[in-house]
Amino acid sequence: MKFQGVKIAGTGSYVPEKVLTNEDLSEIVDTSDEWIFTRTGIKERHIAADDQFTSDLSSEAAKEALENAGIKAEDLQLIIVATLSPDKTFPNTASLVQNKIGAPNAACFSMEAGCTGFVYGLEVGAGMIASGLYKNALIIGAEKLSSVVDWTDRTTCVLFGDGAGAAILTATDVENNKYLGSDLGSNGEQHDILHIPGGGCAVPFSQEAKDQKLLTLQMNGKEVFKHAVNGMSVSAKKALDQSGLSIDEIDWVVAHQANVRIINAVGQKVGVPTEKVYINVDRFGNTSAASVPIAFNEMRQKGLLKRGQKILFVAFGGGLTWGASVVEY
Numbered sequence: 651m652k653f654q655g656v657k658i659a660g661t662g663s664y665v666p667e668k669v670l671t672n673e674d675l676s677e678i679v680d681t682s683d684e685w686i687f688t689r690t691g692i693k694e695r696h697i698a699a700d701d702q703f704t705s706d707l708s709s710e711a712a713k714e715a716l717e718n719a720g721i722k723a724e725d726l727q728l729i730i731v732a733t734l735s736p737d738k739t740f741p742n743t744a745s746l747v748q749n750k751i752g753a754p755n756a757a758c759f760s761m762e763a764g765c766t767g768f769v770y771g772l773e774v775g776a777g778m779i780a781s782g783l784y785k786n787a788l789i790i791g792a793e794k795l796s797s798v799v800d801w802t803d804r805t806t807c808v809l810f811g812d813g814a815g816a817a818i819l820t821a822t823d824v825e826n827n828k829y830l831g832s833d834l835g836s837n838g839e840q841h842d843i844l845h846i847p848g849g850g851c852a853v854p855f856s857q858e859a860k861d862q863k864l865l866t867l868q869m870n871g872k873e874v875f876k877h878a879v880n881g882m883s884v885s886a887k888k889a890l891d892q893s894g895l896s897i898d899e900i901d902w903v904v905a906h907q908a909n910v911r912i913i914n915a916v917g918q919k920v921g922v923p924t925e926k927v928y929i930n931v932d933r934f935g936n937t938s939a940a941s942v943p944i945a946f947n948e949m950r951q952k953g954l955l956k957r958g959q960k961i962l963f964v965a966f967g968g969g970l971t972w973g974a975s976v977v978e979y
């Protein structure tokens with residue numbers, strides 16, 4: 651084995667066509683555009699069609715990322731899909747994506763680290779490439795959260811949206827490594843402040859579980875808010891330390907898009923000016939594992955990213971999990 655460096659060679663994203671605005675939501679539950687926007691910064695989110703699944707959203711994002719990287723699906727040796735809303739509990743969604751995009755040479759697995767999924771996926775993919783055994787990896791964060799949200803619960807259903815984002819990681823010489831630092835963590839003691847209680851072996855699917863609303867997402871918003879601000883700030887600082895860079899040397903912070911108030915609080919704690927923090931939660935809501943790669947790809951599409959810039963990814967989610975990574979684009 652010969653150790654290798656890693657770089658992001660391309661990105662892609664996809665959100666479904668249908669847009670659900672705050673006004674639309676106020677016809678479904680007792681809420682208002684004013685409440686949602688003031689508390690979260692969200693104006694609208696995209697919702698997948700009934701016959702459009704996480705693997706479909708993933709495949710569209712993957713195709714754009716492959717094109718952007720200039721490599722063929724056959725050249726992929728690894729596909730990781732981070733998601734908490736897989737097409738099926740088994741088999742894994744990455745294998746379904748492999749089939750849809752035609753990538754027969756890829757090892758495939760899905761992973762679940764809540765909204766931190768993409769940042770965890772980057773770390774796993776980068777580590778596997780660094781081992782010298784893989785050259786091209788496709789890392790996807792994708793969700794059809796509309797399928798796991800309780801549409802009668804105004805405290806959660808207004809927050810989430812569907813979508814997918816992807817990045818192609820490729821091997822480079824060790825001297826040209828662009829994966830500069832990272833930090834991942836978890837606090838399982840708080841596993842039940844943001845979770846879907848049923849559908850697994852602890853509370854299998856049943857009509858009773860459905861009636862008791864155990865098959866949809868439940869959250870203690872206030873608690874999650876506090877942990878999110880703290881977890882993301884600490885993790886961002888640790889990843890920066892690891893990279894040897896100061897926050898002033900970072901060109902862009904791409905944070906998990908859960909709530910603009912959380913993102914701003916993290917920015918303040920880490921000491922980054924607001925103009926370096928990208929925000930698109932207003933148009934997509936919280937797309938969990940998809941939010942960081944959707945934001946990153948949108949920045950590329952808008953021409954905001956230049957090769958050589960230093961990027962700080964940071965995310966937080968159920969588990970609890972958190973993570974940050976520093977890359978040179």
Ligand code: UT7
Nearest residue numbers: 680681682685689765804805808871872874875908909967
């Ligand atoms: O990806 C990571 C996962 N999630 C997050 O990061 C979310 C973290 N948490 C949050 O972003 C915030 O806690 C929320 C946006 C979820 C809630 O904001 P908040 O400022 O913590 O509001 P709250 O839960 O304290 O609710 C305040 C009031 C309550 O009414 P009372 O008890 O004061 O009369 C709620 O019942 O707002 C009410 N409320 C609503 N009103 C209108 C809750 N949801 C809604 C709603 N529309 N959708």
